[in-house]
Amino acid sequence: MKFVDELTISVRGGAGGSGCMSFRREKFRPNGGPDGGSGGRGGDVVLKAVRGLQTLADFELRRRFAAENGGHGEGGDRNGRAGRTVTLHVPCGTVVYDAEDGTGAADLTEEGDTYLAAMGGRGGRGNRVFASSLRRAPRFSEKGEMGEERGLRLELKLIADIGLLGLPNAGKSSILAAVSGAAPKIADYPFTTLSPNLGVMKTDVDSIVLADIPGLIEGASDNRGLGISFLRHVERTRLLLHVLDISSEDPSGTERDWRTVREEMERYDPALGSRPCIAVGNKSDLCRGEKVKEELSEYFSRAGVEFLIVSALTGENIPLLAKRIVEFSREHPRPKSEVRFFAEMRSIDIGSVPKRRSKRAVQIVPLPDGGFRILHPQLEHAAERYDLTQEENAARFTRLLRKHRIEELLEAAGAAAGSPVSIGRADFDFYPDRYER
């Protein structure tokens, strides 16, 4: 059974609208000023945690999402409108990773948590923006920027209704296996379980999720053993199964074990002390003394704690334990409003969105057709943004190429007059300046 819902989606922000190049035309005023409006911003794609959703299954049907493009600027100082943002609803407890490099991007645990998954592109500026006292009639405008495009891996951590706890080797994992379909690692040494396991009991109406955590020892709250941090996984469960090994046939020893774990648990979170709990005396097959069992039953009845004697090995009383778990779940239904999640032990660097553009040296890549491709974030960005059919933009772009000494680099790489060159989506032929002069 797969507990962690996991899948990859791709998201794309809307492209920014292009800026407009236009000049005012009015009666009696032949040389109107520039009035080209700017393009609107592209919409963003946002992930938002909502209650009520329990799975990522909706994304199985559709995995690609793009936000609306921004509107283009128009003459008469009309700016394009912004593209609408697309909001994708995910269940609380969804963890977002960058699909490319696997880095954690966000942990959407609480209702309303949002994550900007793909930013919309900026709108291009219209020529009006470029007007200044020195440049009264700019004959250029910008194109809109492309929206950000990313792959994201979404992971959902599951809910646990019931938490198993006890000393190492008490048989917690064995009981989990006995009552659910899970197959956790079970072995005869303490700390077999190193990280929490989940199991599911299917009933005719619903499924009950059990969490089995590593054993707690005395001093766990002072970080002995595997520490107490695992208790956070049972913190929001509705019922605790406190597993005790009764094979020693020593009631006072078992009672001490009980108190040890209770104390550590309450030191971690006093509220856990009043959480409904069933004490489970396990390994009854190794405990022959009926008197021992009676003594323990009396102890727990005095303490007002329900006590069951079972054997995960022989199956004795396991059906009774399973029945009690189901009854308890019926009597204490999972609160509709509250979603409890089973967070994985992984440190997540929240909000570290990978940088898209970094300062890099220009790279010239010779292509098999004799052409060349120029790789450089700023140049690619400019090629995308400048409308090169406009003369002044072409001039701006040329200045940028000069700044990066592209001509020299291309020649060094073996480019000759007429060699096709591409930068981003722009293609042109290589004609060094000195041919022109």
Ligand SMILES: Nc1nc2c(ncn2[C@@H]2O[C@H](COP(=O)(O)OP(=O)(O)OP(=O)(O)O)[C@@H](O)[C@H]2O)c(=O)[nH]1
């Ligand atoms: N005889 C007998 N052995 C059992 C019973 N339940 C568990 N065991 C054995 O006890 C040992 C420990 O069982 P686990 O289920 O791994 O115990 P645990 O509490 O999960 O242990 P940690 O994960 O290390 O904390 C294993 O060798 C089991 O086979 C039982 O009812 N009877």
Ligand SMILES: [Mg+2]
């Ligand atoms: Mg275990």
